[in-house]
Amino acid sequence: MSAAIIPAPALAVAHASIVPLAAQAVATGSTAHSTGAAARDGGDNVAADAPYRVLIVEDDRSQALFAQSVLHGAGMHAQVEMTAASVPQAIQDYHPDLILMDLHMPELDGIRLTTLIRQQPGQQLLPIVFLTGDPDPERQFEVLDSGADDFLTKPIRPRHLIAAVSNRIRRARQQALQQAGEQVSVRSNPETGLPTRGHVMELLADALARKQAGGLFFIEIASALGLRERYGYAAYERLMTQAGHRLASAGHPYPLARLNDNSFLLLGADMPESSLEQHALEIRQRLSANAFPVREEESVHVRCAIGVAPLSLGFDDTGSALEAVERTALQARLRSDGVQAYLAPSQAEQQEQLRLVEGQLELAYQPIVAVAGGDTAQYQVLLRLRQADGTLLSAGQVIPAAEAAGRIADLDQQVMDHALGLLHLHQHAHPPLRLFVSQSPRTLARDAFADWLLKALVERGVAGQSLIVDLRLDDALIHAVTVQQFCAKLMPAGVQFCLSQFEPGDEANALLSQLPLSFVRMANRFADAHGNAAVRDELRGVIDIAHQRGLLIIGQRIEDPQAAAAMWMSGVDFIQGNLVQTVGKELDFDFTNAVL
Numbered sequence: 001m002s003a004a005i006i007p008a009p010a011l012a013v014a015h016a017s018i019v020p021l022a023a024q025a026v027a028t029g030s031t032a033h034s035t036g037a038a039a040r041d042g043g044d045n046v047a048a049d050a051p052y053r054v055l056i057v058e059d060d061r062s063q064a065l066f067a068q069s070v071l072h073g074a075g076m077h078a079q080v081e082m083t084a085a086s087v088p089q090a091i092q093d094y095h096p097d098l099i100l101m102d103l104h105m106p107e108l109d110g111i112r113l114t115t116l117i118r119q120q121p122g123q124q125l126l127p128i129v130f131l132t133g134d135p136d137p138e139r140q141f142e143v144l145d146s147g148a149d150d151f152l153t154k155p156i157r158p159r160h161l162i163a164a165v166s167n168r169i170r171r172a173r174q175q176a177l178q179q180a181g182e183q184v185s186v187r188s189n190p191e192t193g194l195p196t197r198g199h200v201m202e203l204l205a206d207a208l209a210r211k212q213a214g215g216l217f218f219i220e221i222a223s224a225l226g227l228r229e230r231y232g233y234a235a236y237e238r239l240m241t242q243a244g245h246r247l248a249s250a251g252h253p254y255p256l257a258r259l260n261d262n263s264f265l266l267l268g269a270d271m272p273e274s275s276l277e278q279h280a281l282e283i284r285q286r287l288s289a290n291a292f293p294v295r296e297e298e299s300v301h302v303r304c305a306i307g308v309a310p311l312s313l314g315f316d317d318t319g320s321a322l323e324a325v326e327r328t329a330l331q332a333r334l335r336s337d338g339v340q341a342y343l344a345p346s347q348a349e350q351q352e353q354l355r356l357v358e359g360q361l362e363l364a365y366q367p368i369v370a371v372a373g374g375d376t377a378q379y380q381v382l383l384r385l386r387q388a389d390g391t392l393l394s395a396g397q398v399i400p401a402a403e404a405a406g407r408i409a410d411l412d413q414q415v416m417d418h419a420l421g422l423l424h425l426h427q428h429a430h431p432p433l434r435l436f437v438s439q440s441p442r443t444l445a446r447d448a449f450a451d452w453l454l455k456a457l458v459e460r461g462v463a464g465q466s467l468i469v470d471l472r473l474d475d476a477l478i479h480a481v482t483v484q485q486f487c488a489k490l491m492p493a494g495v496q497f498c499l500s501q502f503e504p505g506d507e508a509n510a511l512l513s514q515l516p517l518s519f520v521r522m523a524n525r526f527a528d529a530h531g532n533a534a535v536r537d538e539l540r541g542v543i544d545i546a547h548q549r550g551l552l553i554i555g556q557r558i559e560d561p562q563a564a565a566a567m568w569m570s571g572v573d574f575i576q577g578n579l580v581q582t583v584g585k586e587l588d589f590d591f592t593n594a595v596l
Contacts, residue, residue: 431591
């Protein structure tokens with residue numbers, strides 16, 4: 001964002017005219033933001049679920065069109081203004097919910113323009129968000145000091161931009177309606193027109209509390225990552241909106257909400273349970289019967305897998321019900337008809353699963369060492385469980401049992417709580433401590449977990465940068481959007497993310513740009529790259545792609561000097577394995593004198 005907001009010949013009148021223009025705009029109708037964009041006079045009333053309206057102030061045409069296409073793809077209205085003189089009139093005519101503002105502009109930069117807008121009556125509450133590639137913290141302070149509400153740094157992922165803009169507008173609209181004494185509606189999503197996830201989950205909680213019969217359907221769109229990579233984010237979002245509308249029509253009159261990028265939840269309270277699978281088959285057939293237009297003269301058929309569970313099984317809470325149908329949808333992928341009914345585990349199976357998760361946590365640690373040296377002590381936290389008879393179970397034994405028994409969230413939280421305790425204890429240590437902590441996507445999907453983690457970081461005084469949430473590639477591919485939503489909540493706190501057991505491929509490579517990662521841990525087989533030229537070339541290709549995206553590579557299970565040398569020559573940033581140090585119970589590795 002660098003071109004002029006006002007042409008050079010207009011400079012003589014720019015400073016004199018911008019304030020009267022803004023004042024005139026405010027005086028003639030843009031006072032909406034004194035009470036909020038949701039309460040306007042003159043027949044221009046906007047409800048809380050009306051499409052969001054964003055004014056993009058950007059003179060670089062390519063940058064402006066990119067932001068506009070991303071917002072359009074999410075169902076928002078977006079208008080571009082490329083000159084400062086047009087901004088006040090645009091505020092008056094367009095009534096934006098938010099201004100997306102450029103920073104670096106000659107003659108009149110975004111800070112000055114924001115200051116002038118804020119000086120006008122009625123414009124104090126209009127959200128203004130800056131989008132810039134300037135990383136200077138002093139400039140960020142100046143931006144916020146001028147009256148801006150937020151500061152986003154390029155390059156920015158489309159999902160992050162959409163979340164930042166929509167969350168800011170949603171809060172502003174709700175505040176405006178509350179000030180106007182109106183009831184805030186949160187039952188429908190202004191970006192899709194569908195019921196919100198929160199509303200459907202509330203209905204589910206009520207149905208479970210009242211012990212209603214019926215069914216819960218988890219609908220997962222097939223090949224979502226491939227569709228997004230082929231057609232681009234904006235076209236993919238339009239496609240998912242269309243798919244959501246068709247699914248809602250097929251499921252009518254029962255409410256359907258979009259859970260994330262590629263899945264939907266349908267609540268069929270009081271639906272005859274004997275017909276749940278047939279209903280799921282009909283929904284699946286309706287979705288795929290006709291192609292969706294995705295580009296000019298190009299259409300695509302969309303298919304899905306559906307997991308369904310009867311409500312009469314009596315789930316303990318909404319989280320356990322959602323987890324059950326999500327797991328069932330994974331099984332539905334393997335069926336030719338794409339539909340699977342939930343089967344509750346037998347009492348014997350439940351007892352065996354619970355037996356495997358009963359015991360005492362005994363965490364272990366393995367250092368992760370920078371090949372070029374570093375000033376940070378880094379360890380991966382490894383799960384172990386000691387049973388009453390003394391048997392020590394590995395994570396590979398405990399985690400599947402915990403997931404099957406519905407105990408994975410409790411187990412993950414215990415591990416995370418222990419890690420936060422260590423980080424708090426070592427917060428003033430030198431070198432500083434950083435921990436990689438594995439978590440299940442089913443845990444990350446629970447809204448309460450992200451809230452708990454953010455609160456725990458603050459209460460313990462732990463810097464977010466010292467915590468890296470470790471995610472397995474296989475899990476991230478299946479739960480990409482759940483992971484994205486969790487990352488979006490934790491990123492402002494400085495928490496970082498690592499993608500583990502990485503195997504290159506189209507969908508896996510796409511995750512490197514779709515998730516806000518800092519680290520990538522390679523799959524175990526790459527430890528043998530020194531003995532296989534093809535594997536070594538494959539490793540170098542992954543490292544090149546990752547480094548282009550600013551990601552750091554960890555080579556794991558390094559057992560001998562030859563493997564370490566091959567990793568170093570291929571360009572990895574860190575190594576981990578018994579050559580460095582075996583897994584142990586203490587954080588005692590000497591990082592300051594480590595030489596590889």
